[in-house]
Amino acid sequence: MSNFIPVASPALGGNELEYVKRCVKTNWISSQGQFVNQFEEEFSSYIGTQFGVATSNGTTALHLALEALGIKENDEVIVPDLTFVATINAVLYTGATPVLVDIDKDSWNIDYKKIESKINRKTKAIIPVHLYGQPCNMEKIMEIANKYNLYVIEDCAEAHGAEYKGKKVGSFGDISCFSFFGNKIITTGEGGMCLTNNQELKEKMRIIRDHGMDPQKRYWHKKIGYNYRMTNLQAAIGVAQLERIEEILGKRETIVKIYDSYLKGVKGITLQKNFKDRKRVCWIYTILIEENKYGINRDELRDNLRKNNIETRPLFYPLHEMDIYIKYCINNDLRLSSKISEKGISLPTLLNMDDDTIRRICELIIC
Numbered sequence: 001m002s003n004f005i006p007v008a009s010p011a012l013g014g015n016e017l018e019y020v021k022r023c024v025k026t027n028w029i030s031s032q033g034q035f036v037n038q039f040e041e042e043f044s045s046y047i048g049t050q051f052g053v054a055t056s057n058g059t060t061a062l063h064l065a066l067e068a069l070g071i072k073e074n075d076e077v078i079v080p081d082l083t084f085v086a087t088i089n090a091v092l093y094t095g096a097t098p099v100l101v102d103i104d105k106d107s108w109n110i111d112y113k114k115i116e117s118k119i120n121r122k123t124k125a126i127i128p129v130h131l132y133g134q135p136c137n138m139e140k141i142m143e144i145a146n147k148y149n150l151y152v153i154e155d156c157a158e159a160h161g162a163e164y165k166g167k168k169v170g171s172f173g174d175i176s177c178f179s180f181f182g183n184k185i186i187t188t189g190e191g192g193m194c195l196t197n198n199q200e201l202k203e204k205m206r207i208i209r210d211h212g213m214d215p216q217k218r219y220w221h222k223k224i225g226y227n228y229r230m231t232n233l234q235a236a237i238g239v240a241q242l243e244r245i246e247e248i249l250g251k252r253e254t255i256v257k258i259y260d261s262y263l264k265g266v267k268g269i270t271l272q273k274n275f276k277d278r279k280r281v282c283w284i285y286t287i288l289i290e291e292n293k294y295g296i297n298r299d300e301l302r303d304n305l306r307k308n309n310i311e312t313r314p315l316f317y318p319l320h321e322m323d324i325y326i327k328y329c330i331n332n333d334l335r336l337s338s339k340i341s342e343k344g345i346s347l348p349t350l351l352n353m354d355d356d357t358i359r360r361i362c363e364l365i366i367c
């Protein structure tokens, strides 16, 4: 039996250890320290925004963004039906009501054509999620947001470095939120960041991140805040990862090309789509399986691969299919998210994968 192949694992072969050692040797291991500032500055400039506010994880980044924008009870926030739960949970933490919108079948992202019918006087914000590294149609989403005066918070947790019309995702909305969890494109173990071009929002986020403490008067609090800070240890790893982001993205692109070369044109397999105006990045290589043409369904394929020691993952389940979120589905019009989700399978995407491993996985899929 060949070795177990996981879906994802961090690649820490650069200066990560060196920078973490520096934190330990100098005693700067909590949330104050040079690497936090450096990571905020370098990551925000990499994406193309003015300010970065590093957080303890991607979920706290989303919550921090919503809090800074003043989203609260009785407000409504538009969220795609197909995403990781953190997107909707962050809205629920504020007391606001999430409103689920179906996805588009080619991008698997929120369908901008279905947003307007969900907007009313209570709607305050849209959270587009660039799912599996595929950029949303930001031009249309920003048009709608401008027309109805809504905030846009981009959830970029799976799309570091992806571009829409030559501009990186995370530079379009009022605030964008990234995750640096262990399986994301670059990682700090746990970690996140909010980016913005708005100085006032940046300052608000810094205060809320630090218990709501008045920056001019220590231990004086005007607002109920949180401890959502990133540690210098996490940021040290982030700085080292960011040094290699182009290399990491390049390797991921190569993995996509090799997988695609084997799986393209296989009956019943749909690859992730490339749009002319977007540069997608690869978070986890994901395909759709059409049971009637492929012969077996997604879950049967997952079983076959598991028996061969290959880990896979199903696509996220649509939020409305879970009891705790069904009430945020209005008009029962969420269909494509279910249709796409049940067919989706994510395959191992490891930076140190060789061609032979990918070929072996593909041969098991094709036969």
Ligand SMILES: *Cc1c(COP(=O)(O)O)cnc(C)c1O
Pocket (backbone or CB within 6 Å): 057, 058, 059, 060, 083, 084, 086, 087, 129, 155, 157, 158, 179, 180, 181, 190, 191, 192
């Ligand atoms: C990973 C992820 C998050 C949350 O990030 P954490 O760092 O795990 O809290 C949010 N949204 C999406 C789409 C994600 O994939």
